[in-house]
Amino acid sequence: MSKISDQEILEKFKNPATKEAAFSLLMQKYQEKIYWLIRRIVIDHEDANDVCQNVFIKVWRNLDSFKENSQLYTWLYRIATNESLTFLNRKKKKASVQISTEDYDLTKQLEADPYFEGDNLQIQLQNAIAALPEKQRMVFLLRYYDEMKYEDMSETLDTSVGALKASYHHAVKKIEKYLTGL
Numbered sequence: 001m002s003k004i005s006d007q008e009i010l011e012k013f014k015n016p017a018t019k020e021a022a023f024s025l026l027m028q029k030y031q032e033k034i035y036w037l038i039r040r041i042v043i044d045h046e047d048a049n050d051v052c053q054n055v056f057i058k059v060w061r062n063l064d065s066f067k068e069n070s071q072l073y074t075w076l077y078r079i080a081t082n083e084s085l086t087f088l089n090r091k092k093k094k095a096s097v098q099i100s101t102e103d104y105d106l107t108k109q110l111e112a113d114p115y116f117e118g119d120n121l122q123i124q125l126q127n128a129i130a131a132l133p134e135k136q137r138m139v140f141l142l143r144y145y146d147e148m149k150y151e152d153m154s155e156t157l158d159t160s161v162g163a164l165k166a167s168y169h170h171a172v173k174k175i176e177k178y179l180t181g182l
Helices: 006-014 019-042 045-065 072-098 106-112 120-131 134-145 150-157 161-180
Strands: none
Touching: 006 019, 006 045, 006 072, 019 045, 019 072, 019 134, 045 072, 072 134, 072 150, 120 134, 120 161, 134 150, 134 161, 150 161
């Protein structure tokens, strides 16, 4: 597939005759990135697939109203981030009704996930990331894995660049402390 621009995808999406083809192009271009963003947030492969599907359903329904005030990938990341956080919050509430909160642990999910093939150091890194407060975890994931610029992250998370830099710095220090304290 040739590299198609976001603008071309958006133009094709506006035309009823090419709308479905345009959405397929959008999926080809962004599905894997969105999946891995979600996967790093929710940890579990099956959960990530479910959230990813919800994201693209939401994108299909709302792409007509995309105002193009931001880049398309920033808009997609914001939807994916919000859907992932909503999913985790629902899961936590459901888990707290069924079992005590101490029993709900993202790191246990990671270790039990048959699709995770990491070595011990990777597991420890993921444990350190999972132990971060939610906001720091989100900032760390977007910056470290997706190499997202702070300005784009600011749009995605609706937070100032300065606050994001501070969150990232604190996250890195906590991860370092976690890994060196093993």
